[in-house]
Amino acid sequence: MKKIVLTYGTFDLFHVGHLNLLTRLRELGDYLIVGVSTDKFNEGKGKKTIVSFEDRLKIVAGLRCVDLAIPEESWDQKTKDIEKYGVSIFGMGHDWEGHFDFLKDQCEVIYLPRTDGVSSTAIKKTLQALDKSHVSDLKKALDLISSIVERFD
Ligand code: CTP
Numbered sequence: 001m002k003k004i005v006l007t008y009g010t011f012d013l014f015h016v017g018h019l020n021l022l023t024r025l026r027e028l029g030d031y032l033i034v035g036v037s038t039d040k041f042n043e044g045k046g047k048k049t050i051v052s053f054e055d056r057l058k059i060v061a062g063l064r065c066v067d068l069a070i071p072e073e074s075w076d077q078k079t080k081d082i083e084k085y086g087v088s089i090f091g092m093g094h095d096w097e098g099h100f101d102f103l104k105d106q107c108e109v110i111y112l113p114r115t116d117g118v119s120s121t122a123i124k125k126t127l128q129a130l131d132k133s134h135v136s137d138l139k140k141a142l143d144l145i146s147s148i149v150e151r152f153d
Helices: 016-027 039-044 053-061 077-085 101-105 120-151
Strands: 004-009 031-037 068-072 089-093 108-112
Touching: 004 016, 004 077, 016 031, 016 089, 016 108, 031 053, 031 077, 053 068, 077 101, 101 108
Parallel strands: 004 031, 004 089, 031 068, 089 108
Antiparallel strands: none
């Protein structure tokens, strides 16, 4: 019988921390199912992604370590999916430690260490910072142009 592993996540701006987690989860069983949060579900959590749900799902589904990618639409979906797919292991990153222990009645629940130094939030912050410095560079260029134009007034 196949050992089925299940996990969920947003996977915005897909990065190596996501890949490491999914690869490790896949190695724990024979079939990995990944629930990708829909934009509507994220909206309810006050979370906005840069990459759309359709593209996030496509990226996750295209990974060699992922056998099936499904939409994650609600909090109570986990219990139903474990039942529906006959899941043996439910796994998440360390940041969720303890949060899903209530699923232990249904299957094994594990929390794997996160990859240090990378997260979607950190990438978004870097992008914002770059954006700000870009704006200030543009302002400096505009000031320079204005000062040149003024000389010809
Ligand atoms: N994850 C991980 N290592 C990281 C980042 C994420 O193992 N460096 C794991 C999370 O623990 C989670 C899964 O990847 O089980 C999906 O996480 P997600 O919330 O989509 O990614 P984050 O990069 O943590 O996003 P955010 O910063 O927005 O919370």
